[in-house]
Amino acid sequence: MVRIDGKVRRRPEGTLNPDLPTGEVEVYIDEIEVLGPAAELPMPVFGDQEYPEEIRLKYRFLDLRREKLHANIMLRGRVIDSIRARMKASGFFEFQTPILTASSPEGARDFLVPSRIHPGKFYALPQAPQQFKQLLMVAGFDRYFQIAPCFRDEDARADRSPGEFYQLDLEMSFVTQADVFDAVEPVIRGVFEEFADGKAVTPKFPLIPYAEAMAKYGSDKPDLRNPVIMQDVSEAFRGSGFKIFARILETAGNAVWAIPAKSGGNRAFCDRMNSWAQGEGQPGLGYIFWREGEEGGAGPLAKNIGPERTKMIADQLGLGVGDAVFFVAGKPKDFVKFAGLARTKVGEELGLIAKDRFEFCWIVDFPMFEWNEEEKKIDFSHNPFSMPNLSVEEFLALDANDHDKLLAIKAIQYDIVCNGVELSSGAIRNHRPEVMKKAFAIAGYPEETLEEKFGGMLHALSLGAPPHGGIAPGIDRIVMLLAGEENLREVVLFPMNQRAEDLLMGAPSEVTAKQLRELHIRLDLPKK
RNA sequence: GGGGGCGUAGCUCAGUUGGUUAGAGCGCUGCCCUGUCACGGCAGAGGCCGCGGGUUCGAGUCCCGUCGCUCCCGCCA
Numbered sequence: 001m002v003r004i005d006g007k008v009r010r011r012p013e014g015t016l017n018p019d020l021p022t023g024e025v026e027v028y029i030d031e032i033e034v035l036g037p038a039a040e041l042p043m044p045v046f047g048d049q050e051y052p053e054e055i056r057l058k059y060r061f062l063d064l065r066r067e068k069l070h071a072n073i074m075l076r077g078r079v080i081d082s083i084r085a086r087m088k089a090s091g092f093f094e095f096q097t098p099i100l101t102a103s104s105p106e107g108a109r110d111f112l113v114p115s116r117i118h119p120g121k122f123y124a125l126p127q128a129p130q131q132f133k134q135l136l137m138v139a140g141f142d143r144y145f146q147i148a149p150c151f152r153d154e155d156a157r158a159d160r161s162p163g164e165f166y167q168l169d170l171e172m173s174f175v176t177q178a179d180v181f182d183a184v185e186p187v188i189r190g191v192f193e194e195f196a197d198g199k200a201v202t203p204k205f206p207l208i209p210y211a212e213a214m215a216k217y218g219s220d221k222p223d224l225r226n227p228v229i230m231q232d233v234s235e236a237f238r239g240s241g242f243k244i245f246a247r248i249l250e251t252a253g254n255a256v257w258a259i260p261a262k263s264g265g266n267r268a269f270c271d272r273m274n275s276w277a278q279g280e281g282q283p284g285l286g287y288i289f290w291r292e293g294e295e296g297g298a299g300p301l302a303k304n305i306g307p308e309r310t311k312m313i314a315d316q317l318g319l320g321v322g323d324a325v326f327f328v329a330g331k332p333k334d335f336v337k338f339a340g341l342a343r344t345k346v347g348e349e350l351g352l353i354a355k356d357r358f359e360f361c362w363i364v365d366f367p368m369f370e371w372n373e374e375e376k377k378i379d380f381s382h383n384p385f386s387m388p389n390l391s392v393e394e395f396l397a398l399d400a401n402d403h404d405k406l407l408a409i410k411a412i413q414y415d416i417v418c419n420g421v422e423l424s425s426g427a428i429r430n431h432r433p434e435v436m437k438k439a440f441a442i443a444g445y446p447e448e449t450l451e452e453k454f455g456g457m458l459h460a461l462s463l464g465a466p467p468h469g470g471i472a473p474g475i476d477r478i479v480m481l482l483a484g485e486e487n488l489r490e491v492v493l494f495p496m497n498q499r500a501e502d503l504l505m506g507a508p509s510e511v512t513a514k515q516l517r518e519l520h521i522r523l524d525l526p527k528k
Numbered sequence: 529g530g531g532g533g534c535g536u537a538g539c540u541c542a543g544u545u546g547g548u549u550a551g552a553g554c555g556c557u558g559c560c561c562u563g564u565c566a567c568g569g570c571a572g573a574g575g576c577c578g579c580g581g582g583u584u585c586g587a588g589u590c591c592c593g594u595c596g597c598u599c600c601c602g603c604c605a
Contacts, residue, residue, distance in 0.1 A: 006593095011563090012563080014563085015564080015565090017564095017565060019565090020565070022565095023565080023599095026563095026565095040538075040556060041538085041555090042539085043538080043539065044538095044539070044555065047554095047566080048564085049539075049540065049554085050539095050540075051539065051540085051596070052535095052539090052598090053597065053598070054596080054597055054598095055538095055539085107604080107605075108603080108604050108605085109603085109604085121562085127604095127605080128605070130605085150605085152601055152604065152605090153604095154604045155603060155604080157599085157600080157604090158598090158599070158600090160604075166605085292594055305544080382605080383605070411589065415605090422605085424605080425605050426605085442539070474605085497597080497598090498597080498598065498599090499596095499597090526538080
């Protein structure tokens, strides 16, 4: 680190360098001083050379000197500024909620903080300010937001930081789902338009019911940049010469879905997809493709089902010479995830994905309950505090044994999805204690359990709660998309590694015996 | 907790069918050059081939185990 005093001058003719931002000037040095000597760096700080995460994280302060990461972090700051300004301009007010709070029994694993004053008792770091923001609504603050830190002791993913992350947490009183959308969508769209760097942003986020998303895209977080849309083609295979599928279709509820692959009409591609599927643990991936001179369709399936049925499939999917189609068969619930992967794979392999876009949608109408096959009972399928999409009277009148009817109930719950990334989820909250009691009863929890675990919340709701709802877009994921990064660590200042270790600060770390004594804690470590 | 990939110089990587002394580029050190700007030239240092065990006359290479990093599943609003 040096200090240089001197005069900035124009470079002499012939030494100008238009490739450099400073290529027209130079400094004539009068004096130079070393302010902080530097040893050899463990990693160079220029260029886009890739380095192992371990070194990058251990020397994060060097990594942050690099242009890309520096720009990402600066972008993050500007995005947060923009979000905050947009929220305030929409009449939201920013609040701070506690970091040391109580452990909550549902959801993710808590980070616990032992209490010195109360031996044997623990605080927990909030998984989200969920209960506080609902209490704010009860308290009469009708438009809350916060750039809120959230703490969850769960395993990491590339798009999920271990330990902690940030949400744009917001909540509103006296609102419907549509009111929340009208408040949030302009903020998210505005921020993306502001920082999209020329990429197109969905002008009006379409609403896609959960069931439709699963049927068309095989995912509740579809990447709409991928034009591939799946269809049910069971009728083309029912009773056909392709016995494997014909037999599967004899079981009620089973189906055959088609994944169309425009421009994939060659054997090399179809074989590659088939081996990919086998690598994914599937028996294989049936296909038909069409090429010049074989308009009746090529591949083993086409031969088995004959030209008429093959044409039926081509017509239904709008496919022709040069195209291919893949099939998955069985119980949709079991194969839908793989079908979604195959759809993504087709899009990627054939270069069908429009990379220069931010494609948004709302996923709505999530099922309220789901069937737990192992325990043979009804479970909450997502958040137990969402309002069911029924009138209070209808919901209270439900028969807890009418499984078909219960499983068809939707919750007023919604996600924002962008380019296949789940950006946020929210809900209209269940603000009626009697509805909550009924919902928990359906899921098999006695009233005492509800009372014991959520008594405070329940009590608050019983003292005059407005209908309210909100959402919580993930800040890190927003910045990740805007920065064009695949990994959250590229948009976080001091991230932990996948094992939730901070290699720079050395966290987590052992503490002294004295500290433990003060906290009345004795360690009982696993034997190794 | 489970599965996949990776692990060779400070960094990025190569390393044949198992064969003698493990290489390259960048970086680093010294010297030379001095209108260069990813300068150039000469010379040089730097290796527990992640670790442990096994097979073999011989292992960076094959096998088993283990550790680390990473991606995914489980988990997670």
